[in-house]
Amino acid sequence: MPSIWILHNALSGSPANAAKVERAAEALARRGVSVRLERPATIEGLRQAAREAIAARADAVLAAGGDGTVGAVAGELAGSPVALGCLPAGTANVWAKEIGLPRLSWRRPDALERAALNLLDGQARAADLGRCNGRLFLLWAGVGLDALVMHTLGPQRWLSRTFGLAYNTAATFAIATRWRGADMRVVVEGREAGEGRAWAGHALLATVANIRWYGGGLFKLNPAAQLDDGQMEVWLFAGRTYGESLAHAGRMFVGRHAPHPHVTCLTGDRVEIYTAAPQAMQTDGEPLAPTDHFSIEVAPRAVRMLVPPQVPRGLFAKD
Numbered sequence: 001m002p003s004i005w006i007l008h009n010a011l012s013g014s015p016a017n018a019a020k021v022e023r024a025a026e027a028l029a030r031r032g033v034s035v036r037l038e039r040p041a042t043i044e045g046l047r048q049a050a051r052e053a054i055a056a057r058a059d060a061v062l063a064a065g066g067d068g069t070v071g072a073v074a075g076e077l078a079g080s081p082v083a084l085g086c087l088p089a090g091t092a093n094v095w096a097k098e099i100g101l102p103r104l105s106w107r108r109p110d111a112l113e114r115a116a117l118n119l120l121d122g123q124a125r126a127a128d129l130g131r132c133n134g135r136l137f138l139l140w141a142g143v144g145l146d147a148l149v150m151h152t153l154g155p156q157r158w159l160s161r162t163f164g165l166a167y168n169t170a171a172t173f174a175i176a177t178r179w180r181g182a183d184m185r186v187v188v189e190g191r192e193a194g195e196g197r198a199w200a201g202h203a204l205l206a207t208v209a210n211i212r213w214y215g216g217g218l219f220k221l222n223p224a225a226q227l228d229d230g231q232m233e234v235w236l237f238a239g240r241t242y243g244e245s246l247a248h249a250g251r252m253f254v255g256r257h258a259p260h261p262h263v264t265c266l267t268g269d270r271v272e273i274y275t276a277a278p279q280a281m282q283t284d285g286e287p288l289a290p291t292d293h294f295s296i297e298v299a300p301r302a303v304r305m306l307v308p309p310q311v312p313r314g315l316f317a318k319d
Contacts (some may be wrong), residue, residue: 002032002033002034002120003033003034003056003057003058003059003060004028004035004058004059004060004062004073005007005035005037005038005049005053005056005058005060005061006021006024006025006037006038006061006064006071006186007040007046007049007050007053007063007064007073008037008039008064008089009037009040009043009063009064009065009066009089010023010041010092011067012065012089012090013089013090014040015162017064017089017112019085020089020104020109020110020111020112021112022037022038022192023089023110023112023113024061024062024064024112024113024115024116025037025116027113027117028117028120031237033120034153036058038078043045043068043286046063047072047073047076050072050073050076050077052127052203054076054077054082058279059082059083059204060083060085060119060124060306061073061082061083062084062085062116062306063084063085063086063087064089064112064284065087066088066089066090066092067090067092067094067284067285068090068284068285069090069137070086070138070284071136071137071139071210071283071284071285071286072284072286074137074225074303074305075129075135075136075138075176077137077303078299078302078303079302081304081307082209082304083131083304084138084304084305084306084311085119085125086099086117086172086306087115087237088099088101088102088104088115089110089112091164091165091168092216092217092267093200093212093227094211094216094217094219095138095139095197095211097213097217098139098213098312098315099308099311099312099315100304100307100308100310100311101115101118101119101308102114102115110317111299115158116310118308119306121308122307122309122311123306123307123309124304124306124307125304125307125316126305127227127228127301127305127316128210128227128228128229128230128231128232128298128300128301128302128303129209129210129298129299129303130232130283130296130297130299131298132208132281132283132294132295132296133199133281133288133291133294133296134210135195135288136302137283137284138210138211138284138303139209139210139211139284140208140210140284141202141207141279141283141294141296142205142206142207142208142282142283143184143205143206143207143244143273143275143279143280143281143294144179144182144203144205144206144207145176145181145204146202146205146207147280147281147282147287148179148280148289149171149175149176149282150280150282150286151173152171152175153171153218154270155167160305165216165262168216168229169218174245176242176245179204179242179245181202181203181238181240181243182202182203182275182276182277182285183201183241183275183276184199184204184206184236184273184274184275184276185199185238185273186198186199186200186234186266186271187271187272188234188266188268188271189269189271190231190267190268190270194316199236199264202239202240203239204237204238204239204240204244204248205234205236205237206234206235206236206273207221207234207235208232208235209221209222209233209234209235209273210227211225211227212315215249215252217218218252219249219252220226220252221233221257222258222265223255224314225302226314226315227315227316228300228301228316230269230300230301231267231268231269231298232268232269232271232298233265233298234265234266234267235263235264235270236264236265236266237257237262237264238262238263238317239316244262248263248319251263265284269300270293270296270297270298271295272293272294272295272296273296274292275292275293275294275295276292278290278292
C-alpha cells in the first residue's frame with residue numbers, strides 16, 4: 001500500500017479549502033492509499049513535517065497550498081527518494097498550471113480531488129532546483145518589482161486569502177506606480193553562456209526562471225523552458241517608469257516580450273546579481289531579506305516531482 005503524506009499550509013489560500021483538502025485525502029484513501037494529513041501552523045513546521053515524512057519513508061508528499069508551499073517542501077525533499085506533488089490550494093498555483101493540473105475555481109470545486117488522483121496515476125520526474133543565497137527554490141527567484149510586491153503583500157496576506165489572485169494583480173499594478181527600478185549588474189555562466197555573459201543597466205525586474213509561466217500564471221516567459229535541463233533563464237526588463245512597467249506587462253501577456261530591445265534573456269546554471277543598493281528578493285513568491293548581492297546556482301535534477309499523465313509535452317528534456 002503506497003504511503004502519502006499531505007502537508008496542508010492552512011495559511012495559504014482560502015480558509016474554505018481545508019474541507020477540500022480533506023476530500024482529496026479521502027479520495028486517495030478510497031484508492032487504497034495510506035494517507036496522513038498534517039496541518040503545520042508555520043512554514044518552519046511545514047519543513048519539519050517534510051523531514052519527518054522522509055524519516056518515515058513515505059512514498060510521496062503532497063503539498064497543499066500555493067507556490068511558496070510547494071517550493072518550501074521541495075527544498076526539504078531535495079536529494080531524498082520521496083516524491084513531491086502539489087494540491088493547488090493557494091492563491092496563484094502557478095506550478096499546477098505548469099504541469100497541467102486542474103486549479104480550484106467556482107467551476108471546479110473538486111479540483112483538489114482530481115489533482116490528487118491525477119498525480120496518483122502519473123509518475124515522478126526529476127526536476128531542477130535553484131539555490132539563491134542558500135535557499136532552494138523550484139519556480140523562480142526575482143529582484144525588483146515582483147520582490148517589492150511580495151514584501152508589501154506579506155503583512156496583508158489575509159486580503160490575498162480573501163480576494164485571491166484578483167487582489168494580488170490589482171495590488172501589483174498599484175505598487176508598480178512607485179517603483180522606479182534599480183541599477184544592476186548581472187553575470188551568467190553555463191554551457192550556453194560560454195565563459196560568461198554580463199548585463200549592466202537599470203532594470204525594473206530581474207527574474208531567474210526554472211519554469212515557463214510567471215506572474216500568477218498570466219505570463220508565459222519561455223514556452224520552451226524545461227524542468228530538467230540543468231539551466232535557468234535570466235529575464236531582465238529594463239526601464240524606470242510606470243509606463244514602461246505597463247508596456248512590459250502588456251507584451252508579456254500577448255507573448256511578444258522576447259524580441260523587444262529592452263528585454264534581455266540569458267541562459268546558464270550560475271547567476272550573480274549585484275545591485276547598487278540593497279534590494280528585496282523573492283523565491284517562489286516568498287520574500288528574502290534585502291541585500292546587494294544575489295548568488296544563484298542550479299541544483300540539477302535535485303527533486304522528484306509528481307506529474308500527471310497529461311503533463312505538457314516537452315516540459316522535460318528527458319522525454
